[in-house]
Amino acid sequence: MFNFFRKLRQSLFSNGSAFKYLSYAIGEIILVVIGIFIAIQANNWNVERNSQKELKQSLEKLLVNLKQDSVTIQLDIATNKEIVNSLDSSLIILKAPDRFTKKEFSSKLFTVNQTTHLEIEKSTFTSLSETGKLASISNGQLLDFIINYYNREYFLSIEDAIINHTREIIRPYLMGFDFILMDAPDLEGIDEVSKFTIPSKSIQDYASDARIVNGIRFKIFLHTRVMNAYRYKLEENNALIQMVKEEIGKE
Numbered sequence: 001m002f003n004f005f006r007k008l009r010q011s012l013f014s015n016g017s018a019f020k021y022l023s024y025a026i027g028e029i030i031l032v033v034i035g036i037f038i039a040i041q042a043n044n045w046n047v048e049r050n051s052q053k054e055l056k057q058s059l060e061k062l063l064v065n066l067k068q069d070s071v072t073i074q075l076d077i078a079t080n081k082e083i084v085n086s087l088d089s090s091l092i093i094l095k096a097p098d099r100f101t102k103k104e105f106s107s108k109l110f111t112v113n114q115t116t117h118l119e120i121e122k123s124t125f126t127s128l129s130e131t132g133k134l135a136s137i138s139n140g141q142l143l144d145f146i147i148n149y150y151n152r153e154y155f156l157s158i159e160d161a162i163i164n165h166t167r168e169i170i171r172p173y174l175m176g177f178d179f180i181l182m183d184a185p186d187l188e189g190i191d192e193v194s195k196f197t198i199p200s201k202s203i204q205d206y207a208s209d210a211r212i213v214n215g216i217r218f219k220i221f222l223h224t225r226v227m228n229a230y231r232y233k234l235e236e237n238n239a240l241i242q243m244v245k246e247e248i249g250k251e
Helices: 002-015 018-095 102-113 123-131 140-151 156-177 203-207 210-249
Strands: none
Touching: 018 102, 018 123, 018 203, 018 210, 102 156, 102 203, 102 210, 140 210, 156 210, 203 210
């Protein structure tokens, strides 16, 4: 087409038709501009298509992370439920100390040393944030939900309270209160109170100590609180998984 206009332009110029020559010259310029515009649009379309393809791949990775979170959260809920049940059993024993052995009580009380920490997988979210791809999510509701899911870790303060209460209050007190039975095979020889001159406390001694009873009760309270927080996080996780699936399915 351009060769045609070039020959036509030369013919008009040689025949002295200046006006016609100018008209065709303008037409040729317009065609060039249109061609450039189409090329730019095609390039922009390719860039957008590649950007959406990369975003979809990132959302698929995010979905994998979220499914990993779901498993982790459920395991942490189960662990905290076991801790609460065990500590609750220790309180039941303290209410009827004559009906149980010291070993039975110690096995339940030992969970008072456990703490908890939920680790959310943030690798894909961090990558999306650092590369600016997070802003390319056009679904505003999904974008807000993703940001809130990864930035609102409201359970952390409860976890910190559990760690502080365990390591700074209840564990140090118990370590000075009585000979602690570890009940571990690899501690054979150092886990027998008879080999030491430390007087052994009875279950009744534990039941009569307000600091121990209240320490156990507060541990139950904290682990119940964090377990409820984990359950709420699991609900958020399930909702976000569904939203990401729907966004991926739009392609």
